[in-house]
Amino acid sequence: MKLTRRQALAMAVSLGTAACAGTAWAQAYPSKPITLIVAYPAGGDTDAMARLYAEKLGTRLGQPVIVDNKPGASGTIGTAYVAKAPADGYTLLLAPSTVSIAQLVLKTGAGASYDVINGLTPIVQTGVQPLFVAANTETGGKDLKEVVAKAKTKTLSYASPGSGSPMHILGEMFNQSAGVKLSHVPYRGVAPAVNDVLGGHVPVTFMTLGPVAPHFASGKVAALAVADAQRSPLAPNVPTLAELGYKGVEVGAWQGLFGPKDLPADIVKTLNGHFNEILKMPDVQSKMAVFGALPGGGDATRLAKSNAGDYARFGKIIKDFGIQAD
Template identity: 80%
Template sequence: MKFTRRQAFALAACMGAVLSTGGAMAQAYPSKPITLVVAYPAGGDTDAMARMFAEKLQARLGQPVIVDNKPGASGIIGSTHVAKAAPDGYTLLLAPSTFSIAQLVLKTGSGSAPAYDVLGGFTPIVQTAVQPLFIAASTSAGTKDVKALVAMSKVKTLSYASPGSGSPMHILGEMFNKSAGVKLSHVPYRGVAPALNDLLGGHVPVTFITYGPVAPYIATGKVVALAVADAQRSPLAPNVPTLAELGYKDVEVGAWQGLFGPKGLPADIAKTLNSHFNEILKMPDVAARMATFGALPVGGDPSRLAKANAGDYERFGKIIKEFGIQAD
């Protein structure tokens, strides 16, 4: 009888060890492919950087990282998909800063509920990039600096292009109008490419834009960067003055990108992803590739992304209401 009892205890101990090991293995992250959602079509800045990050992350984690484009409604469709996903680290969102304001600028029915909670519906993981915004003009327009642009706008009607109503570029344009005491007319486009094409074609004299798309044309003399809407000059174009330097106050608008998970993402998974992304963002080839999009690596802890998101939501929410800015 004693022998049988000892056997029972030994068997129970073995089974406990097996179950414990199996549980630990089941919790190992990642153990299957990760989906990185981009809430915009393929081919844009966010999509291109997502694919670069996916390749780097896949090599580090040993699991496939698949980019899934879910465009529509200024990014709301893709963001909502991630908000509703299981918080297990296998569905993530790489979002541009439009994420913070999209629901504020879209025309919605009275009393309609937000599609997702901007501040509380996600787990911030890491801010991947900042993209300074520039005022750029076609050289054919004859506006070689901001002073000339302002003077010209007071004697003739001028317009500016943006990649869409309600975009950070649109917000910047209206803030510049107020600060400079001018009325540049807004011409929204469906993306950066068509806005840039019309700038080059002489259909609009000015655009508010990130540096990457215009850099090749600045190099060839077809476009001139008039100013950067940041607190300091950009390392991407150190000779371009800030709007504040030129006397235009409170006109600081930048774009950023960041990685989010669904609300409730376990802290250890968020920490793992944050650590890997911080290492990826230090890679020279990654920084060089990001520069082609006018983006600078950021990194840091999740609070940095949370602060950027909350700051844009509060600040631009007031500006959107003040100017009555709405997306098409």
């Protein structure tokens, strides 16, 4: 079919307009506020860092980023909410590494239904938090050797921010490696656990550095070891557990940004790029250090590997030790 010159011109204009509209659509994200879900109550490390990132990301994107706390069931309620959300980039999840194991430590049927490996889209690992062994210097000990010696002659306990947490897992792994049986005292969050260690009611804790560091100056609490392969830049004078003779006891924590399954690659790239720049900001890094966190970054595969790795490794440990959440 032959077209007149006028018809051909009209078609060309129409196609050009459609192409421009397509480009504008591709560049439109975000065109409205973004909701950043935190699956835990306000006031914790994840919540505080979510609000820090939200402020920076909102400025860069030109749209508000609103933090929404949806706590409950060891974080599975908020995670399930994001897993079921539309994959349009407007509902995101900032999660601690407990996201990998939460369903594994809940009693059968207690966890929300979602696939933590294939049901979320990894975007960026925002930070890593080394875990430390800390103790009340009077009731626990001034070094790990003293703690272990006491634990072999009398009953000692350790505090964690919750049953089934990475800190709980670390405590049980340490017990096995050291040949002791520190009894686990789970708390509902970091603050009450640290308060009881500070008061001497529970002599030892396995914890991120941020909550205990403010008490080092008084001498009442001390960091005795870090559960990482190498010493932490946040506390370079604290030896690793391996240096002290406790091999294979390496447990770390991290935080990451996820979206729903099948989040478009261009949105993942956009958010990942912005976060990598945010994590380079000196004020962001200094605030993260207050919470005992080091900046993460890198591409989305780094977070995917951390998530899958923890699920596989800790899944076996959780089963072997019979670890369950409250």
